[in-house]
Amino acid sequence: xxxxxxxxxxxxxxxxxxxxxxxxxxxxxxxxxxxxxxxxxxxxxxxxxxxxxxxxxxxxxxxxxxxxxxxxxxxxxxxxxxxxxxxxxxxxxxxxxxxxxxxxxxxxxxxxxxxxxxxxxxxxxxxxxxxxxxxxxxxxxxxxxxxxxxxxxxxxxxxxxxxxxxxxxxxxxxxxxxxxxxxxxxxxxxxxxxxxxxxxxxxxxxxxxxxxxxxxxxxxxxxxxxxxxxxxxxxxxxxxxxxxxxxxxxxxxxxxxxxxxxxxxxxxxxxxxxxxxxxxxxxxxxxxxxxxxxxxxxxxxxxxxxxxxxxxxxxxxxxxxxxxxxxxxxxxxxxxxxxxxxxxxxxxxxxxxxxxxxxxxxxxxxxxxxxxxxxxxxxx
Amino acid sequence: xxxxxxxxxxxxxxxxxxxxxxxxxxxxxxxxxxxxxxxxxxxxxxxxxxxxxxxxxxxxxxxxxxxxxxxxxxxxxxxxxxxxxxxxxxxxxxxxxxxxxxxxxxxxxxxxxxxxxxxxxxxxxxxxxxxxxxxxxxxxxxxxxxxxxxxxxxxxxxxxxxxxxxxxxxxxxxxxxxxxxxxxxxxxxxxxxxxxxxxxxxxxxxxxxxxxxxxxxxxxxxxxxxxxxxxxxxxxxxxxxxxxxxxxxxxxxxxxxxxxxxxxxxxxxxxxxxxxxxxxxxxxxxxxxxxxxxxxxxxxxxxxxxxxxxxxxxxxxxxxxxxxxxxxxxxxxxxxxxxxxxxxxxxxxxxxxxxxxxxxxxxxxxxxxxxxxxxxxxxx
DNA sequence: TCTCCCTTGTTCAGGGATTGAACGTACACC
DNA sequence: GGTGTACGTTCAATCCCTGAACAAGGGAGA
Numbered sequence: 002x003x004x005x006x007x008x009x010x011x012x013x014x015x016x017x018x019x020x021x022x023x024x025x026x027x028x029x030x031x032x033x034x035x036x037x038x039x040x041x042x043x044x045x046x047x048x049x050x051x052x053x054x055x056x057x058x059x060x061x062x063x064x065x066x067x068x069x070x071x072x073x074x075x076x077x078x079x080x081x082x083x084x085x086x087x088x089x090x091x092x093x094x095x096x097x098x099x100x101x102x103x104x105x106x107x108x109x110x111x112x113x114x115x116x117x118x119x120x121x122x123x124x125x126x127x128x129x130x131x132x133x134x135x136x137x138x139x140x141x142x143x144x145x146x147x148x149x150x151x152x153x154x155x156x157x158x159x160x161x162x163x164x165x166x167x168x169x170x171x172x173x174x175x176x177x178x179x180x181x182x183x184x185x186x187x188x189x190x191x192x193x194x195x196x197x198x199x200x201x202x203x204x205x206x207x208x209x210x211x212x213x214x215x216x217x218x219x220x221x222x223x224x225x226x227x228x229x230x231x232x233x234x235x236x237x238x239x240x241x242x243x244x245x246x247x248x249x250x251x252x253x254x255x256x257x258x259x260x261x262x263x264x265x266x267x268x269x270x271x272x273x274x275x276x277x278x279x280x281x282x283x284x285x286x287x288x289x290x291x292x293x294x295x296x297x298x299x300x301x302x303x304x305x306x307x308x309x310x311x312x313x314x315x316x317x318x319x320x321x322x323x324x325x326x327x328x329x330x331x332x333x334x335x336x337x338x339x340x341x342x343x344x345x346x347x348x349x350x351x352x353x354x355x356x357x358x359x360x361x362x363x364x365x366x367x368x369x370x371x372x373x374x375x376x377x378x379x380x381x
Numbered sequence: 382x383x384x385x386x387x388x389x390x391x392x393x394x395x396x397x398x399x400x401x402x403x404x405x406x407x408x409x410x411x412x413x414x415x416x417x418x419x420x421x422x423x424x425x426x427x428x429x430x431x432x433x434x435x436x437x438x439x440x441x442x443x444x445x446x447x448x449x450x451x452x453x454x455x456x457x458x459x460x461x462x463x464x465x466x467x468x469x470x471x472x473x474x475x476x477x478x479x480x481x482x483x484x485x486x487x488x489x490x491x492x493x494x495x496x497x498x499x500x501x502x503x504x505x506x507x508x509x510x511x512x513x514x515x516x517x518x519x520x521x522x523x524x525x526x527x528x529x530x531x532x533x534x535x536x537x538x539x540x541x542x543x544x545x546x547x548x549x550x551x552x553x554x555x556x557x558x559x560x561x562x563x564x565x566x567x568x569x570x571x572x573x574x575x576x577x578x579x580x581x582x583x584x585x586x587x588x589x590x591x592x593x594x595x596x597x598x599x600x601x602x603x604x605x606x607x608x609x610x611x612x613x614x615x616x617x618x619x620x621x622x623x624x625x626x627x628x629x630x631x632x633x634x635x636x637x638x639x640x641x642x643x644x645x646x647x648x649x650x651x652x653x654x655x656x657x658x659x660x661x662x663x664x665x666x667x668x669x670x671x672x673x674x675x676x677x678x679x680x681x682x683x684x685x686x687x688x689x690x691x692x693x694x695x696x697x698x699x700x701x702x703x704x705x706x707x708x709x710x711x712x713x714x715x716x717x718x719x720x721x722x723x724x725x726x727x728x729x730x731x732x733x734x735x736x737x738x739x740x741x742x743x744x745x746x747x748x749x750x751x752x753x754x755x756x757x758x759x760x761x
Numbered sequence: 762t763c764t765c766c767c768t769t770g771t772t773c774a775g776g777g778a779t780t781g782a783a784c785g786t787a788c789a790c791c
Numbered sequence: 792g793g794t795g796t797a798c799g800t801t802c803a804a805t806c807c808c809t810g811a812a813c814a815a816g817g818g819a820g821a
Contacts, residue, residue, distance in 0.1 A: 006779060006806050009389050013808090030769055039809050044771060064769045064815055147727060205609060219693070221601060228695025229585060230731040235692045240685065240723045252723055305620065309689050312615045313599070315608025343620045343632055347527060351610040385808060386777045393778090410798055419780050424800060445787090445798065764821085772813080780805080789796085 010046075013038060017046050018070075021056055026069040028061065075138035078126075079368030080119045080173075081186060082108050082144050084213030084263075085277075087115070089122040090365045091130055094138075094373065100126040101365070108145060111163040112172065120176055137179050141368030142169060143186040145214060147232040153183050160250055182372055187216030187234065188225050189367025190322045190357070195220055196370045198358035199320045207316045208357070209236060210364075211303070211332075212278065212323035215257040219314065236306045237261070256306045260299040262325055268295045278324040285331055293331055300332045304339025311344040311352050322357035329356055390426075393418060397426050398450075401436055403576075406449040408441065455518035458506075459748030460499045460553075461566060462488050462524050464593030464643075465657075467495070469502040470745045471510055474518075474753065480506040481745070488525060491543040492552065500556055517559050521748030522549060523566040525594060530611035533563050540630055562752055567596030567614065568605050569747025570702045570737070575600055576750045578738035579700045587696045588737070589616060590744075591683065591712075592658065592703035595637040599694065616686045617641070636686045640679040642705055648675045658704040665711055673711060680712045684719025691724040691732050702737035709736055 016036050021027060027035070033043045047068055050056045054071055061067040073094035081088045087106035092098045102122055108115060119142075127134055146160040153170045155161055170181040191200070191208035200206040204223040210216045215237030219226045227233050237257040238250045245254025246264075258264055262278035269281060272291055276284070285292035307319055325332060333354050341349050357363055396416050401407060407415070413423045427448055430436045434451055441447040456479070459470045467486035472478045482502055488495060499522075507514055526540040533550045535541055550561040571588035574580040580588070584603040590596045595617030599606045607613050617637040618630045625634025626644075638644055642658035649661060652671055656664070665672035687699055705712060713734050721729050737743055 006386075006389070006777095006808095009386070009778090010807065028769075040770070041772085041810080042808055045807090047770095064771095064817090066770075147725065149727070221606070226601070226694075228728070228731075229697035230695055230727050232691075232725050232728045232731075233693065233695040235695075235725050235728065238725050239689050239692050243685075243723075250725060305623075309619050310693060311612075312619050313613065313690060313693050314606075315610055315613040315615075317609035343623075345527065345612050345615050345618050345630060347529070347610050348608070348612045348615065351608075351612075386779095387808095389807090390778060408798075420799070421781080421801085422779055425778090427799095762821100764819100766817105766819090768817085769815085770813100771815105773811090774809105775811105776807105776809085778805100778807080780803105782802090782804105784799105784801080786798085786800105787796105788798100789794100791792100791794085 013042065014046055014050065017043065018050065018055060021068055022070045026067050028065050028067060032068060076132065076136045077369060077372050078123055078137055078140045079365040079372070080123075080140060080142045081189065081364035081368055082106070082115060082119075082142075083186065083364065084108050084145050086361075087118055087122065088361070088365045089119060089126060090362075090369060091123070091126040091132075091137075092369050096369060096373070098369075099130040099132075101362070102126060103361070108161065109163060112167040112169060115163075116169065116173055116176065119173070123177070134177075137177065139179055139372045140173060140177060140181040141189070141370075141372035142173060142181055142183040143189040143364045143368050144169060144183060145186045145212075145216060147235060148183055148185050149231050151231075184368075184371055185216065185218065185231075186210065186364045186367075187218040188227075189365075189371055190216075190359075190363035191218035191220055191320070191367070192225065192370045193359050193363045193367035194320050194322065194357050195223065197366065198363065199355050200318055203318050205317050207234070207236075207307075207310055207314065207319045209303070209307070209319065209321050210323040211260065211262065211299075211321065211325040213262040215261050215303075216323075217310075219316075236310065239306050239309060241302055241305055256302060259302040260306075260325075262323075265295045265299055265325070279327065282325065282328045282331075285328055296325070296328045296331050297335045299325065300335030301339050303332070304336040305343060307336055307352075307354065308340045308343035308349070311340060311348040315348045315351060317351055317353070319352055319354045320357045321354060322359070322363050324361065326356050327360070393422065394426055394430065397423065398430065398435060401448055402450045406447050408445050408447060410445075412448060456512060456516045457749055457752050458503055458517055458520045459745040459752070460503075460520060460522045461569065461744030461748055462486070462495060462499075462522075463566065463744065464488050464525050466741075467498055467502065468741070468745045469499060469506060470742075470749060471503070471506040471512075471517075472749050476749060476753070478746075478749075479510040479512075481742070482506060483741070488541060489543060492547040492549060495543075496549065496553055496556065499553070503557070514557075517557065519559055519752045520553060520557060520561040521569070521750075521752035522553060522561055522563040523569040523744045523748050524549060524563060525566045525592075525596060527612040527615060528563055528565050530607050564748075564751055565596065565598065565611075566590065566744045566747075567598040568607075569745075569751055570596075570739075570743035571598035571600055571700070571747070572605065572750045573739050573743045573747035574700050574702065574737050575603070577746065578743065579735050580698055583698050585697050587614070587616075587687075587690055587694065587699045589683070589687070589699065589701050590703040591640065591642065591679075591701065591705040593642040595641050595683075596703075597686075597690075599696075616690065619686050619689060621682055621685055636682060639682040640686075640705075642703075645675045645679055645705070659707065662705065662708045662711075665708055676705070676708045676711050677715045679705065680715030681719050683712070684716040685723060687716055687732075687734065688720045688723035688729075691720060691728040695728045695731060697731055697733070699732055699734045700737045701734060702739070702743045704741065706736050707740070 033040045059067045079090045088103035090101040155164045170183040173181040187210045194200040206220040208218045217236035218234040238255045242254030246258040248255035248258045413420045439447045461468045468483035470481040535544045550563040553561045567590045580586040586600040588598045597614045597616035599614040618635045622634030626638040628635035628638045
């Protein structure tokens with residue numbers, strides 16, 4: 002079973018596959034040295050992998066064989082629903098993005114409309130990249146709400162009512178005819194930042210996405226931590242003010258009602274009219290006192306949540322993503338101030354809070370990362 | 382090398398040894414089922430382990446053999462400092478407790494006095510059990526404050542000023558001449574409950590110890606999760622009321638200032654005079670309205686923290702320990718009510734909050750567990 | 762150009778490890 | 792007392808890793 006000989010072989014096969022993928026191209030001798038396996042074992046396993054089509058072998062002078070990862074054919078698609086936008090990317094398996102597009106979109110709409118819009122965008126990208134629909138091998142789908150990891154269905158019926166009870170993966174599979182993995186958008190953002198962005202190489206990370214709403218995700222030992230029912234990391238609905246505004250999650254005074262982009266937009270509407278979060282950030286960078294103030298206030302509220310996070314998980318790195326993250330120090334300095342005041346000193350010292358490096362693309366890139374490496378979850 | 386057959390055998394040997402140690406005594410058939418190995422393999426490995434003196438085999442009716450861990454010689458000591466008590470246990474390696482004693486003790490005293498008191502207690506237990514000091518092979522030490530996992534020194538200088546900068550393990554080693562492992566008392570309580578108590582067999586658990594202060598600890602995948610600097614799980618110093626009372630951690634309105642035993646004692650002093658936490662709980666069970674009310678209020682404040690915990694970690698089980706836990710439903714029902722109101726519904730549904738089964742002994746038993754199985758920590 | 766030496770990858774026998782099946786044994790239940 | 796069941800052991804079969812031997816090719820130096 003788990004510890005049988007075949008399992009051992011499987012382990013070694015995976016070890017070699019991983020080593021090859023990480024290094025790009027290696028000779029068998031190098032492989033043997035790096036993995037600690039004997040050349041004989043490497044030889045037989047490499048042959049197996051070649052027969053299975055998992056690696057490619059090219060002659061490289063002398064007896065040397067260059068082992069490289071099999072050029073995976075086909076394309077993958079990432080779909081990222083934000084609260085107010087929809088972004089789709091078409092990429093090669095190697096992660097190279099061929100085409101990408103984002104449109105404003107209200108996720109409050111019902112699921113079928115959302116999925117139809119995504120489908121239209123995908124078709125558009127296919128046309129632009131000049132490839133056929135059959136090339137798509139898999140789709141990663143991000144949604145801004147808690148997903149039950151068992152069923153793939155939205156865990157809360159109040160957060161995205163239009164999506165309650167729908168199985169988005171099954172639905173999209175039905176439309177496109179390919180496997181779809183669905184995950185929370187904050188989880189995907191965390192994955193992307195850990196793979197290519199600000200959290201590259203870090204194994205203990207918290208990620209907060211502050212867009213229209215507030216989402217968060219936790220990486221423990223480099224793997225997504227989901228908790229018992231997949232809602233681990235839902236910092237957006239931590240209670241900051243028990244008597245605060247009603248939140249769409251059904252509770253009161255959630256962080257999201259105080260620091261979510263929607264709240265900020267509402268706050269500046271009387272003085273600045275209807276703006277987007279990005280515009281609000283621009284104005285703040287331009288020196289607008291009012292916008293700076295609401296962002297700083299949001300930062301202070303976020304700081305309370307980050308302080309809780311520090312006391313509970315004591316992370317070494319917190320990455321801030323989403324549209325509001327573009328405010329940079331205007332947002333992060335108030336966060337740090339509050340963390341310094343509310344978190345245990347040693348935990349506050351240990352944490353650094355930084356802006357994500359992938360900006361608005363984090364979600365969709367995470368969807369691409371997610372669909373290509375299925376083993377990103379912590380065991381339960 | 383690392384992945385050879387002998388390594389596989391080594392892995393399985395260790396697997397069986399661990400399984401035997403955790404369960405105490407097992408037949409080979411049970412062992413085979415639990416480990417997933419075949420009875421044949423178990424048979425040969427058990428023989429090896431017996432020959433190596435690592436396990437003992439006793440006949441148990443029929444062909445059944447009872448495999449138990451080898452009776453390791455020597456004794457271990459567990460020391461548990463609470464905020465207001467000191468408890469010491471002397472046990473065999475097999476965890477059988479030979480003698481145990483608790484005294485009231487103010488941990489606010491300086492470290493040397495505390496360690497001297499512990500030493501005196503240990504000597505007393507040795508006399509009572511009729512064994513010599515040389516029998517002691519190791520000591521586990523629990524302290525009610527954040528311990529830096531790297532250095533073993535108290536991480537915060539404000540929480541236990543008398544212990545700031547001291548290396549308690551080194552100091553106790555100097556006095557007793559044996560290895561000492563030191564850990565946070567909540568971590569030890571969690572470990573004990575997971576080994577013998579309410580969290581037996583559970584792998585994702587949060588533990589809260591509500592005594593004079595409030596401490597907490599998190600088990601992820603069955604291992605203590607410490608975070609970047611060892612303060613993961615410090616729920617006692619989550620900020621509940623930003624404008625609340627000053628806390629000894631230096632911040633304001635920490636959970637501990639609202640739900641810690643000390644606060645409850647202060648609250649009932651005008652009406653009930655000076656009482657202990659246990660007395661307060663007794664009175665509440667007896668029907669005293671005032672005591673019931675302060676416990677319920679504490680529960681509501683704890684509920685806020687547990688709700689945060691649910692949103693961040695989404696645990697399946699929260700175990701409440703410490704003296705206040707004896708209030709049982711009087712404390713737990715308000716917690717659940719608040720969790721239901723403040724946590725994300727799916728996270729609130731997923732969690733069950735229960736009283737610990739080991740009572741006041743959790744800390745000292747955890748110290749015994751800790752000293753015998755060094756590998757209880759999550760990587761990093 | 763030729764030779765020697767080193768590296769590389771393959772093959773093969775040998776030694777380990779796990780497993781399924783078969784078997785003897787002892788208890789429990791009827 | 793008979794039967795069934797669970798348990799532990801043994802053994803052949805199977806699978807896997809490794810060390811050694813070996814063929815093939817390149818590079819350095821004469």
